[in-house]
Amino acid sequence: MNPEIQGRQYPPTAPYLVGREKVREFARAVQATHPEHLDVEAARAAGHADVIAPPTFPIVIQELTLRQLLEDETAGVDFTRVVHGDQRFSATRPIVAGDELTAQLTVTSVKSLGGNDMVTSESVITDADGEHVVTATSTLVVRAA
Known part of the structure; x- marks a missing residue:
C-alpha cells in the first residue's frame, strides 16, 4: 500500500439522485421499520418532503467514492485482501428521497x-446546493500477504 496517498482528494462523484424506492428497499434490507423510512405521509407528517433514509444509507453514496480509491493503481490497495475495519457517519440532516447528492473522498490516514x-x-x-448532508468515515484493513 502506498503511504503517500494520505491527504489525497479524489474528484467529486457524479450526482446521485436518491429514489423513494431505493430508500424503502434499503430500509427493508436493514430492518429499519420506522414509518418515516417507508411511508410518504408519515415522513411528511414529521416535517420531511418525502421518505427519509435510514442513518446507514450514506454507504450507498460512499461506495462510489471508495471505488475511486480501490481503482487507483497508485494507491496500491489489493482488494482481495481488504476487510472493512470501521464505519461511522456524522450527519447534518437526514437524506430524503429526491435529494441529489455528490460525494468527495479524502484519504485521511494510512x-x-x-x-x-x-x-x-x-x-x-453534499446536496445539490452544496450544503453538507453527511460525512461517512471508513477504515479499510489491507491484510498482509
Whole structure:
C-alpha cells in the first residue's frame, strides 16, 4: 500500500439522485421499520418532503467514492485482501428521497499495524446546493500477504 496517498482528494462523484424506492428497499434490507423510512405521509407528517433514509444509507453514496480509491493503481490497495475495519457517519440532516447528492473522498490516514495496512477516508456528501448532508468515515484493513 502506498503511504503517500494520505491527504489525497479524489474528484467529486457524479450526482446521485436518491429514489423513494431505493430508500424503502434499503430500509427493508436493514430492518429499519420506522414509518418515516417507508411511508410518504408519515415522513411528511414529521416535517420531511418525502421518505427519509435510514442513518446507514450514506454507504450507498460512499461506495462510489471508495471505488475511486480501490481503482487507483497508485494507491496500491489489493482488494482481495481488504476487510472493512470501521464505519461511522456524522450527519447534518437526514437524506430524503429526491435529494441529489455528490460525494468527495479524502484519504485521511494510512498506517501499518501488525503487518497490516490501514487506510481511513472521509467521504463528504453534499446536496445539490452544496450544503453538507453527511460525512461517512471508513477504515479499510489491507491484510498482509
